[in-house]
Amino acid sequence: MKLNVNSEIALTHLLTRKRQTMIAAMGVTVGIGIFIFMISLVVGFNRYSDEALFKAEPHLRIYQDDTLSRPLIKQIKPNYTTVIINPKIANLSNTLINPEKIIADLKKQEGVVTVTPQVSVNLFYNNGISQINGVASGVDIMDANAMFNIESTMLAGDVRNLLSTSNGILIGVGIAEKLNIQLHDNINITSSIGVVKMMKVEGIFKTSNSNIDLTKSYINLAMSQQLMKKSSSYLTDILVNINDPNEAPEFSKKLQNSTIYKVEDWQAANEQSMSNKKTRQVMFGSISLAILLVAAFGIYNIINMTIKEKLNDIAILKATGFSGKDVINIFLKESLIMGIIGTSFGLLMATGLIKIVSGIYIGGDREYFPIGYETPIFFIGAILGVLITLGAGYIPAIGAAKIDPIEIFRK
Amino acid sequence: MEKKVILQTKKIGKYFYQPVKFKALDDVSFKVFDSEFITMIGKSGSGKSTLLYILSTMDTDYEGELFIGGEKITGQKPNYLAAIRNKNIGFVFQFHYLLPEFSCLKNVMIPALKLGKLSVQEIEEQAYQKLDLLGIKDQALKPASKLSGGQQQRVAIARALINQPKIIMCDEPTGNLDSKNTSIVLDTFHQLSKEFGQTIIAVTHDNDFAKASNRIIELADGKLVHST
Numbered sequence: 001m002k003l004n005v006n007s008e009i010a011l012t013h014l015l016t017r018k019r020q021t022m023i024a025a026m027g028v029t030v031g032i033g034i035f036i037f038m039i040s041l042v043v044g045f046n047r048y049s050d051e052a053l054f055k056a057e058p059h060l061r062i063y064q065d066d067t068l069s070r071p072l073i074k075q076i077k078p079n080y081t082t083v084i085i086n087p088k089i090a091n092l093s094n095t096l097i098n099p100e101k102i103i104a105d106l107k108k109q110e111g112v113v114t115v116t117p118q119v120s121v122n123l124f125y126n127n128g129i130s131q132i133n134g135v136a137s138g139v140d141i142m143d144a145n146a147m148f149n150i151e152s153t154m155l156a157g158d159v160r161n162l163l164s165t166s167n168g169i170l171i172g173v174g175i176a177e178k179l180n181i182q183l184h185d186n187i188n189i190t191s192s193i194g195v196v197k198m199m200k201v202e203g204i205f206k207t208s209n210s211n212i213d214l215t216k217s218y219i220n221l222a223m224s225q226q227l228m229k230k231s232s233s234y235l236t237d238i239l240v241n242i243n244d245p246n247e248a249p250e251f252s253k254k255l256q257n258s259t260i261y262k263v264e265d266w267q268a269a270n271e272q273s274m275s276n277k278k279t280r281q282v283m284f285g286s287i288s289l290a291i292l293l294v295a296a297f298g299i300y301n302i303i304n305m306t307i308k309e310k311l312n313d314i315a316i317l318k319a320t321g322f323s324g325k326d327v328i329n330i331f332l333k334e335s336l337i338m339g340i341i342g343t344s345f346g347l348l349m350a351t352g353l354i355k356i357v358s359g360i361y362i363g364g365d366r367e368y369f370p371i372g373y374e375t376p377i378f379f380i381g382a383i384l385g386v387l388i389t390l391g392a393g394y395i396p397a398i399g400a401a402k403i404d405p406i407e408i409f410r411k
Numbered sequence: 412m413e414k415k416v417i418l419q420t421k422k423i424g425k426y427f428y429q430p431v432k433f434k435a436l437d438d439v440s441f442k443v444f445d446s447e448f449i450t451m452i453g454k455s456g457s458g459k460s461t462l463l464y465i466l467s468t469m470d471t472d473y474e475g476e477l478f479i480g481g482e483k484i485t486g487q488k489p490n491y492l493a494a495i496r497n498k499n500i501g502f503v504f505q506f507h508y509l510l511p512e513f514s515c516l517k518n519v520m521i522p523a524l525k526l527g528k529l530s531v532q533e534i535e536e537q538a539y540q541k542l543d544l545l546g547i548k549d550q551a552l553k554p555a556s557k558l559s560g561g562q563q564q565r566v567a568i569a570r571a572l573i574n575q576p577k578i579i580m581c582d583e584p585t586g587n588l589d590s591k592n593t594s595i596v597l598d599t600f601h602q603l604s605k606e607f608g609q610t611i612i613a614v615t616h617d618n619d620f621a622k623a624s625n626r627i628i629e630l631a632d633g634k635l636v637h638s639t
Contacts, residue, residue: 005524008517009510016512316508319469320522320570321497323490406464409504409582 028342031295138224335393
């Protein structure tokens with residue numbers, strides 16, 4: 001291999017100071033390793049909590065929002081008579097009109113994966129004297145299963161049994177425990193408008209959210225309409241899943257323009273968990289950036305020290321015809337090499353850390369720590385590592401370029 | 412026959428500001444001809460080293476004008492000056508100033524690698540030639556730091572020669588050397604100016620060394636007092 005003279009000088013400097021080179025590179029290794037590891041932790045955990053969320057919530061929900069009554073005569077100008085009214089919720093019903101068309105239109109949209117209608121019914125679960133209030137989702141069970149993967153949360157029973165049992169019900173494990181109900185037992189439910197039904201428990205599920213386990217149940221769509229004393233065209237929500245959940249806000253804006261009903265994305269519905277997510281990202285991001293910065297200072301230090309020790313050499317190089325640019329080039333190459341070595345080992349270190357942590361048993365429905373090898377993060381980490389070391393080398397290199405050889409020779 | 416002027420100064424003046432304002436060079440004008448062996452002498456503080464650094468193009472903070480090979484050097488950009496030094500000027504310093512991590516051979520080769528006119532093989536061949544000329548070919552592959560002072564000085568001279576510069580500038584080239592090494596250096600300089608037509612400008616304290624040169628320029632208190 002033919003090296004140009006600047007590279008050769010840079011390489012010789014590094015090779016004659018192997019220890020310092022390795023220590024500086026190790027700083028970058030630790031910085032990049034921890035950086036990638038921490039960000040992977042956050043991404044893994046966010047993915048896990050999103051997945052948990054999507055077991056109970058769709059990406060988008062379309063429903064009839066409550067509207068307030070408006071004055072009949074608008075106050076046109078400030079000094080006109082004001083008609084005083086008492087605003088009240090003006091909805092006669094919270095049903096969606098012509099839902100089949102909305103569903104058909106949605107299914108045609110690009111990016112839409114699953115669309116399913118739903119009737120939510122507020123009700124009481126009764127068993128003897130015990131009573132729990134909760135919400136039943138009247139759904140087409142196969143569509144709902146495709147959306148929430150109910151099957152994966154089932155402790156007992158089978159979701160398909162709901163298809164053959166019109167009065168079947170899938171209940172959360174919290175309800176089952178509180179009411180002391182087993183699979184295939186009967187359970188008495190009372191809807192918010194007072195309709196009472198005897199249901200047969202065809203399944204018990206357990207999500208990672210105990211609140212949902214204590215309130216939620218799935219029943220057939222027709223049964224929910226009966227509970228609300230409505231016809232078969234009665235629907236309260238349309239649930240939509242799309243390809244990329246992160247695009248839900250944009251998608252909801254687009255849908256909102258084409259419908260009079262309220263379109264709510266999961267981010268808007270879960271502001272609390274979104275703000276938690278953001279806090280986590282900022283926290284871990286800043287910690288790992290701080291570690292990277294410390295590593296950068298390591299590189300800066302080593303290059304600076306090399307330059308201080310090599311004042312004579314720099315003067316000699318300049319006297320024999322190397323320009324300031326060449327001097328910068330030499331020291332940039334040195335930090336680049338250290339950066340590349342450090343970053344490569346950093347990638348290995350992150351891989352190792354992720355491997356170790358992903359084997360930690362945490363129990364719950366996830367069983368193992370939610371962390372994975374995130375290719376884009378490794379990629380970003382590698383680029384960041386090289387860029388930061390280049391930056392850290394550039395500052396002292398500029399100083400070296402400005403060295404006046406005469407001052408050195410005079411000493 | 413009129414000899415060709417290789418280097419010329421016109422009214423060179425230079426101030427030092429530390430610790431107090433002080434005129435180090437005053438109205439220095441002279442010419443150096445092709446293949447001359449010139450020595451500059453003077454007491455400590457007479458400004459001879461200061462003058463040499465100006466001639467070397469490394470010091471750009473002065474009054475007056477400097478011409479090398481007929482080209483005006485004063486006011487050129489630092490990168491261009493670096494290229495001129497690389498191609499036209501070879502340096503030998505009092506404290507030999509080799510790069511200690513590199514072998515003697517590499518030290519000699521580096522300015523030529525920088526110039527990049529020849530292939531690495533050709534440069535290596537020439538470097539061996541120069542080292543041979545100075546009688547230290549057998550030390551070529553040793554690290555520079557392992558050599559004695561006299562040997563290091565000869566490596567430095569070989570390095571100054573590698574790009575076949577028109578001018579070789581030396582700051583006290585024999586200042587640290589014993590009489591044996593001094594005479595080797597002196598012989599080499601004569602050989603260079605006679606056989607290879609190179610111009611040598613050397614600053615020295617050594618009167619015997621000066622007497623052996625073609626011409627002596629004497630400085631006192633920053634002024635040219637005597638030029639034979």
